[in-house]
Amino acid sequence: MMPDAPLAAATAILGVKPLTHAFVAEITGLDLTRPLASETVAALERAFLAHPVLVFRDQKLARADQVRFSRYFGDLDVSVNRQYHGDDFPEIHTVSNLDADGRPLPFEKLANPGNYLWHTDGSYQKRPPRASLLYGVEIPKAGGVTSFASLHDAHESLDAAQRERIAGLKLVHSWVQSRLNSGSRPPTEEEIRNSPPVTHPLVRTHPETGRKALYMGIHGSHIEDMASEESTALLAMLVEHATREEVVYNHHWRAGDLVMTDNRCVLHRGAPDYGGAAEPRILHRTVVSGDAPF
Numbered sequence: 001m002m003p004d005a006p007l008a009a010a011t012a013i014l015g016v017k018p019l020t021h022a023f024v025a026e027i028t029g030l031d032l033t034r035p036l037a038s039e040t041v042a043a044l045e046r047a048f049l050a051h052p053v054l055v056f057r058d059q060k061l062a063r064a065d066q067v068r069f070s071r072y073f074g075d076l077d078v079s080v081n082r083q084y085h086g087d088d089f090p091e092i093h094t095v096s097n098l099d100a101d102g103r104p105l106p107f108e109k110l111a112n113p114g115n116y117l118w119h120t121d122g123s124y125q126k127r128p129p130r131a132s133l134l135y136g137v138e139i140p141k142a143g144g145v146t147s148f149a150s151l152h153d154a155h156e157s158l159d160a161a162q163r164e165r166i167a168g169l170k171l172v173h174s175w176v177q178s179r180l181n182s183g184s185r186p187p188t189e190e191e192i193r194n195s196p197p198v199t200h201p202l203v204r205t206h207p208e209t210g211r212k213a214l215y216m217g218i219h220g221s222h223i224e225d226m227a228s229e230e231s232t233a234l235l236a237m238l239v240e241h242a243t244r245e246e247v248v249y250n251h252h253w254r255a256g257d258l259v260m261t262d263n264r265c266v267l268h269r270g271a272p273d274y275g276g277a278a279e280p281r282i283l284h285r286t287v288v289s290g291d292a293p294f
């Protein structure tokens, strides 16, 4: 067997083009319908640590392709909610604005309005996912931008007094509270039993880079051991700081885009303004398992 090529060679063939914000890069030169060499995956892993939002354009991914590519980055989570499952790949979660008959729904009837508020996927879990990969299958002609903000930059751009104030604080994340806050369908008794609140550090350390990140969003319910009003005001200030217009990357979707996000250090939200809900919008999401934040 041939020895693995040096990593530098793989980097040379992989284009890594930072976009308007340094935490986002477009990867060029890869056809993700094909299996990747281990050195290419290693180069992608390095790019992912340097740029926690990676964009791949002009792909033509079948479900199997997305699942195979996602698995290069770890085990995949399977949604517990059967309504999102495709028939063949339970790892694929379909995000769409369609009803059961395939007709676009108005915004107020969409299943998860929380997707349109700043969040990091699964932060209400004990072991939130490492990464989410979202692939554009059908995209309306206008609107439907997904916005991203770096939680490393958010932490680093606080002043010293603010960083000192929040050091050591713990944030309670609650799927149930998040659904209530965002006006989603109220959770069932069973869902409430299966989704107890969890507590994570408000400032988490990225397990691979050691960088600190503000870890919060719509799933964050309250700061542990802090008066309710103070906690609400502090969280609102931090989210506002993290998502200032000038630091936000807006992704304008095209069919064939795959966007891979490091959930440990990036906030995101969708914009529910596509085509006046008259056009279908279908995305396929896969989620890579992660570890408990520290």
Ligand SMILES: [Fe+2]
Residues within 6 Å of the ligand: 115, 119, 120, 121, 268
């Ligand atoms: Fe999300």
